[in-house]
Amino acid sequence: MSLIDHHVHTCFSTDASKEATIEAYIEQANKRNIRQLMFTDHVDLHTPKGIDESLPDYQALSRKLNTLATTTDIELRLGVELGYHEKALPIYKQLIHQVQFDFIIMSVHSVLDQDLYHGELFSSLSQTEAYEAYFKTVLQMVKTTTDYDVIGHLDYIIRYGHFKDKDYDFNHFKPIIDEILSIIIKAGKGIELNTSGLRYGLKHMHPKLELLKRYRILGGKVITLGSDAHHPRELQADFEKALKLLKQAGFSHVTTFKNRQPSFHLL
Ligand SMILES: [Zn+2]
Numbered sequence: 700m701s702l703i704d705h706h707v708h709t710c711f712s713t714d715a716s717k718e719a720t721i722e723a724y725i726e727q728a729n730k731r732n733i734r735q736l737m738f739t740d741h742v743d744l745h746t747p748k749g750i751d752e753s754l755p756d757y758q759a760l761s762r763k764l765n766t767l768a769t770t771t772d773i774e775l776r777l778g779v780e781l782g783y784h785e786k787a788l789p790i791y792k793q794l795i796h797q798v799q800f801d802f803i804i805m806s807v808h809s810v811l812d813q814d815l816y817h818g819e820l821f822s823s824l825s826q827t828e829a830y831e832a833y834f835k836t837v838l839q840m841v842k843t844t845t846d847y848d849v850i851g852h853l854d855y856i857i858r859y860g861h862f863k864d865k866d867y868d869f870n871h872f873k874p875i876i877d878e879i880l881s882i883i884i885k886a887g888k889g890i891e892l893n894t895s896g897l898r899y900g901l902k903h904m905h906p907k908l909e910l911l912k913r914y915r916i917l918g919g920k921v922i923t924l925g926s927d928a929h930h931p932r933e934l935q936a937d938f939e940k941a942l943k944l945l946k947q948a949g950f951s952h953v954t955t956f957k958n959r960q961p962s963f964h965l966l
């Protein structure tokens with residue numbers, strides 16, 4: 700089965716390594732006999748201060764991909780990771796109209812107008828309150844937009860608090876998680892299995908097994924694999940473990956996207 704990493708950042712994302720050029724990913728893919736690449740750089744508008752709010756230059760990026768496509772037999776696909784903010788949704792709609800993306804991830808990177816990366820949220824809220832606020836934001840997101848294909852790194856809030864035990868009690872959050880997953884499924888959308896949790900020293904990927912199982916039981920079928928690579932060496936990181944986890948959660952297929960259309964591949 701040909702696997703495609705559906706969550707990859709290049710240096711068109713401001714938080715990615717300078718070494719993360721498209722050429723470097725192609726080189727990496729060639730070395731490892733990877734036949735397709737999907738690039739999903741960040742577009743995060745209306746985030747708290749300190750984060751770059753400019754759009755990647757898609758004209759330049761598309762030109763570059765088209766030029767490179769003539770020099771390699773690796774298939775190059777263009778995706779995007781949109782950072783959710785209600786005020787940004789009209790701009791995202793416009794962007795999706797202008798740029799022919801193959802695939803769209805929508806992710807929550809800030810909660811209550813505080814960036815999770817900088818840990819501010821945790822200074823005013825308890826661990827449970829912060830996690831609740833995160834899931835509420837995800838719920839608000841899936842209630843207000845369908846301009847996406849999958850929701851990014853569901854449950855990744857646990858990456859950022861300075862708690863001894865960062866894990867969460869699935870049963871405590873089950874009602875809101877059920878609501879989120881049901882809306883995603885009803886809209887014909889999906890989630891991703893994002894392997895980056897392991898690289899952040901967490902015990903699991905995002906989302907964790909209980910949530911994955913719940914998604915499948917509720918009827919969820921669309922699931923992509925993503926490493927959230929910010930450097931070429933992270934391409935398809937821990938994909939073998941991810942495939943095992945998908946099987947463990949009872950999935951029979953993994954999903955890939957092209958021109959926003961899903962294909963299902965037997966595991
Ligand atoms: Zn993200």
Ligand SMILES: [Zn+2]
Pocket residue numbers: 706708780927
């Ligand atoms: Zn990402």
